[in-house]
Amino acid sequence: MSKIAQPDTLAGHFALILAALTAGRSHLVGLAQTEQTQGLAACLRALGAEIDCTGHTWQVTGRGIGGLISPAIPLQVSDDATAACLLAGALAPHDVFAVLAGSGHVPPRVLTLAETCGARIEAASPGALPAAMRGARNALPVTCEMPDALGLATALLAGLGARGLSRITGPDVPELVGLLQMLGADVTAEGTTLVLHGQPELHRATISLPHQTRLIIAVDGPAAAGKGTLARRLASHFALPYLDTGLLYRATGRRVLDAGHDPADHGHAAQAATTLTPEDLARGDLRGPEADRAASAVASIPAVRAALLDFQRNFGARHGAVLDGRDIGTHVFPNAPVKLFVTASPEARGQRRHAELLARGAQADLAEVTAEIIARDHADRTRAAAPMQAADDAVTLDTTEMNAEEALAAALAAITGTATSGG
């Protein structure tokens, strides 16, 4: 029995096939290695794409539109109906001969679509696998109406390889359109119809599929190392929510101070941590030396850390996230597939924090600011509860000599080149 196409499988498969149709090397981040994705990757390799995968990061060197080659072996799709349909759609406008093998079938709407392009599919009975497929030499554009997302994606792949304008009517699936546009395809919506210009030059890209695996990116490191700036930029790059976990400790410390207690007092600090509200996190007085010290003090209390753990895990579990802090890769999300440990020399960090304070109009002395940072690092590193340290599988980025742009570029290179497995 064929599996029903799940939306997640569909977007992941669609992205993998698109990457194989780009000219150059693309990266897919956030696509889990499953039997299905590995099966599809094997088919795309047989069609001439080069594909490597580490953890949730895939490197795909594509063939360009029109560049797929006739495979020397059958394309084994086993019972993956999504792969069977999408491959039929992608091959229909290519001048290739391929055998699709497996236990599923190609549904009638996809057979009709392939014929519209000028392709031929032959099998023992219509749509059965194995099927021999001869793609069209000069594929014609498609005009069709598809009842579901899988049909829509299949028609989009067929239209991509055809000459001229295809017009495909179907459900609204912004993720598929977004992927096409990200790679440079010209696709626009006219009501419920997508108008697609065929045979575009698809360019290489880093394609993020964070919601496939609820991608977690852990960014840890000492004070003022540039974690926040980097984490914010990564979140925007991968369209993921962002959580500055330092704020949780800062807000907890601030509440204890407001109540007139010592932030090192376990009972009062734990009470403040368990009753934090969103308004506490939005306060304007969470930065500055006093808030820094109070945060560091409450952060060494196990009951405070325990109280804040669920919030952080729930935040990441909903849609994936980028989180910055001290213990994200070691305690909060020890299985995060991407872990960065961001550092910089104490002098560079002192200068950055000093400049930040001056920009906010605060009085600050560079030597004092640097000394405070060094003292806080020491406390964070040597405390018993979840001390700050790089996870064994984290990639360390020393940003002493980097500006924010360079740090982002280095982080993206680390993520796409060396992301570790897990998740």
Ligand code: CDP
């Ligand atoms: O912005 P900066 O790097 O100076 O600090 P932050 O990230 O806002 O964190 C403030 C303090 O909260 C740190 O010095 C740590 O003591 C504590 N913290 C922690 O223990 N664990 C985290 N995940 C985040 C912050």
